[in-house]
Amino acid sequence: xxxxxxxxxxxxxxxxxxxxxxxxxxxxxxxxxxxxxxxxxxxxxxxxxxxxxxxxxxxxxxxxxxxxxxxxxxxxxxxxxxxxxxxxxxxxxxxxxxxxxxxxxxxxxxxxxxxxxxxxxxxxxxxxxxxxxxxxxxxxxxxxxxxxxxxxxxxxxxxxxxxxxxxxxxxxxxxxxxxxxxxxxxx
Amino acid sequence: xxxxxxxxxxxxxxxxxxxxxxxxxxxxxxxxxxxxxxxxxxxxxxxxxxxxxxxxxxxxxxxxxxxxxxxxxxxxxxx
Numbered sequence: 198x199x200x201x202x203x204x205x206x207x208x209x210x211x212x213x214x215x216x217x218x219x220x221x222x223x224x225x226x227x228x229x230x231x232x233x234x235x236x237x238x239x240x241x242x243x244x245x246x247x248x249x250x251x252x253x254x255x256x257x258x259x260x261x262x263x264x265x266x267x268x269x270x271x272x273x274x275x276x277x278x279x280x281x282x283x284x285x286x287x288x289x290x291x292x293x294x295x296x297x298x299x300x301x302x303x304x305x306x307x308x309x310x311x312x313x314x315x316x317x318x319x320x321x322x323x324x325x326x327x328x329x330x331x332x333x334x335x336x337x338x339x340x341x342x343x344x345x346x347x348x349x350x351x352x353x354x355x356x357x358x359x360x361x362x363x364x365x366x367x368x369x370x371x372x373x374x375x376x377x378x379x380x381x382x383x384x
Numbered sequence: 385x386x387x388x389x390x391x392x393x394x395x396x397x398x399x400x401x402x403x404x405x406x407x408x409x410x411x412x413x414x415x416x417x418x419x420x421x422x423x424x425x426x427x428x429x430x431x432x433x434x435x436x437x438x439x440x441x442x443x444x445x446x447x448x449x450x451x452x453x454x455x456x457x458x459x460x461x462x463x
Contacts, residue, residue: 286398289429291392291393294392295395296393296425297429301432316439317442320440320443338405359405360402367404367405367433370436371436
């Protein structure tokens with residue numbers, strides 16, 4: 198397979214990530230196109246020291262951060278204010294004394310389940326259902342693997358705010374996975 | 385602080401989630417461990433979160449079936 202074709206074959210993988218991250222098909226297409234063009238223009242930069250996919254994701258991360266930087270400033274302030282009062286911890290079900298209403302469900306030993314395509318679809322859907330800002334912060338941490346300091350710098354938010362948002366995102370994800378995957382597996 | 389058993393399940397659950405993004409202080413770690421020692425519910429919750437962490441790793445490196453081998457990449461590159 199030619200280098201161009203190998204790059205083109207990874208388009209869907211890149212697009213899936215860009216869409217989740219940017220939540221805007223046009224921006225996602227742009228970021229992926231720019232990534233593929235940059236890659237094809239400089240095949241010599243890919244020295245084969247890593248997997249092609251890994252290298253492309255590395256380029257895409259920069260394109261996504263650029264897109265976030267140029268498109269998201271105005272969205273941030275309003276989104277961060279939304280549902281500030283809600284306490285996602287309560288969704289787990291605690292009594293007033295802070296004890297569990299019901300013991301949490303045993304999710305079993307799902308090692309063998311997690312590489313399934315269906316699980317990935319559930320995970321995608323749960324991440325897509327996060328409120329926009331939470332979803333982006335979460336993906337910057339979990340998929341882009343940026344550390345907290347970098348995320349704060351890119352999006353100009355405080356560390357406290359970042360931790361609060363990530364905390365909420367993780368609780369929502371836990372709930373979503375329980376409802377749509379682990380709960381069903383057990384039933 | 386003083387009493388390391390003082391945290392409620394709700395607070396401990398919160399610490400378990402927080403630990404995914406920042407290191408806990410020594411006091412928080414002690415409170416967490418102390419509570420886990422006497423509680424039956426919180427260790428189950430903790431296992432859920434560890435399962436999520438593991439799931440996230442798989443998910444991060446997952447590519448659609450036709451898009452090539454599913455061998456997970458190693459470290460992210462510095463392009």
